[in-house]
Amino acid sequence: MAFLLSPGVLTRGLALLVASLLIGASWYLANLHERELSLALLLGALFGFVLQRSKFCFFCITRDFVAQRNSLGLLGLVAALATGILGYSAVYGAILPTPVEGRLPPDAHIGPVSWVLVFAALVFGSGMSLSGSCISAHLYRLGEGALASAVALIGVILGFILGFATWNDLYLRFIQEAPVVWLPHYWGYGGALLIQLGLLGFIAWLLVKHHRTVDTQHTPVSFFTAWFVNRWPTYLGGMLIGSLATVAYFRIAPLGVTAELGSLARTLGSEANILPSRLEGLDSFSGCATAIKETLLSTNGVFIVGLVFASFAASLFSGQFAFDLPDLRKVLRHFVGGILMGWASMTALGCTVGTLLSGIMAGALSGWIFAVFCIIGLWLTLKLRTRIAWLK
Numbered sequence: 591m592a593f594l595l596s597p598g599v600l601t602r603g604l605a606l607l608v609a610s611l612l613i614g615a616s617w618y619l620a621n622l623h624e625r626e627l628s629l630a631l632l633l634g635a636l637f638g639f640v641l642q643r644s645k646f647c648f649f650c651i652t653r654d655f656v657a658q659r660n661s662l663g664l665l666g667l668v669a670a671l672a673t674g675i676l677g678y679s680a681v682y683g684a685i686l687p688t689p690v691e692g693r694l695p696p697d698a699h700i701g702p703v704s705w706v707l708v709f710a711a712l713v714f715g716s717g718m719s720l721s722g723s724c725i726s727a728h729l730y731r732l733g734e735g736a737l738a739s740a741v742a743l744i745g746v747i748l749g750f751i752l753g754f755a756t757w758n759d760l761y762l763r764f765i766q767e768a769p770v771v772w773l774p775h776y777w778g779y780g781g782a783l784l785i786q787l788g789l790l791g792f793i794a795w796l797l798v799k800h801h802r803t804v805d806t807q808h809t810p811v812s813f814f815t816a817w818f819v820n821r822w823p824t825y826l827g828g829m830l831i832g833s834l835a836t837v838a839y840f841r842i843a844p845l846g847v848t849a850e851l852g853s854l855a856r857t858l859g860s861e862a863n864i865l866p867s868r869l870e871g872l873d874s875f876s877g878c879a880t881a882i883k884e885t886l887l888s889t890n891g892v893f894i895v896g897l898v899f900a901s902f903a904a905s906l907f908s909g910q911f912a913f914d915l916p917d918l919r920k921v922l923r924h925f926v927g928g929i930l931m932g933w934a935s936m937t938a939l940g941c942t943v944g945t946l947l948s949g950i951m952a953g954a955l956s957g958w959i960f961a962v963f964c965i966i967g968l969w970l971t972l973k974l975r976t977r978i979a980w981l982k
Contacts, residue, residue, distance in 0.1 A: 698839070
């Protein structure tokens with residue numbers, strides 16, 4: 591059951607107030623010489639605004655292609671990756687001019703490749719399919735009033751705790767000696783750029799070839815309506831996300847939405863004495879960087895705050911904010927899906943934003959592997975949902 595708030599003077603005034611508060615908070619942090627937090631808040635707000643306006647959800651755009659052969663959403667993902675790959679390549683030229691063997695670009699999401707990554711990607715795709723969204727989409731939908739997303743995010747935190755509990759065994763037995771493959775080590779910047787863009791071009795060609803045109807009526811609208819009310823084309827959202835990812839990596843850290851959730855989970859698990867006192871090798875990897883919380887504000891934390899509140903403001907302004915009260919079946923499905931995504935995010939060192947988007951943009955083989963098996967897990971679970979009544 592959903593309760594929609596129609597756009598009006600009051601709701602749009604509240605949306606502008608929220609946007610003003612975000613800008614004011616960023617300015618306040620900058621005046622406290624917390625420039626990194628200030629920029630993280632602004633980038634998170636821009637990310638949330640773009641996600642909400644373009645409805646950029648990894649599950650939804652993949653489901654549209656699987657169920658309807660509508661490839662426009664996946665073409666938007668291709669646009670995001672291509673833009674980000676170009677941007678990252680430019681940044682690499684400034685911070686690491688030569689991709690020397692044994693050196694990796696600082697903080698880039700380049701993870702180990704093993705069967706654990708494959709399995710975690712399958713589990714993440716399955717959890718995404720069960721809960722109806724990826725983690726980043728649950729965050730922006732939380733801003734839209736989707737209460738089921740809050741349930742899914744609680745499940746994600748619990749899943750992270752389970753992931754920490756299983757990490758040491760998986761790391762010592764399988765991940766510790768797994769190769770960390772960065773494509774420029776093998777082909778140089780130019781070769782890696784051409785190969786990845788060529789692969790994306792081939793994927794785009796396949797998507798266009800198998801696209802089934804959806805008959806829609808295009809009514810001319812004003813500039814205001816096109817930008818602040820109607821949904822943006824996914825390719826536009828993708829290009830903006832790729833650009834944001836480049837700026838975020840250059841100035842702060844790669845795009846990601848799980849580090850703060852992981853830190854909350856690690857803190858809760860440690861205080862409850864249910865986690866190992868030492869997580870072997872975890873801090874040596876970029877990606878899902880988690881630490882027991884010692885301060886209230888963190889870079890990823892304020893990024894997520896900006897994301898949720900910007901989505902809230904955008905949905906209010908466009909008339910898309912609605913309190914969605916889920917039934918028990920939906921609550922259970924979102925909770926279980928969240929647990930699966932949380933465990934998989936911790937084990938794969940990130941989600942569809944950190945490992946897939948930021949990983950592929952960084953030239954990491956782990957990003958490509960995660961993408962392939964995440965989609966397979968999503969597809970298999972979608973098929974299962976059509977056959978089991980309570981999963982629909």
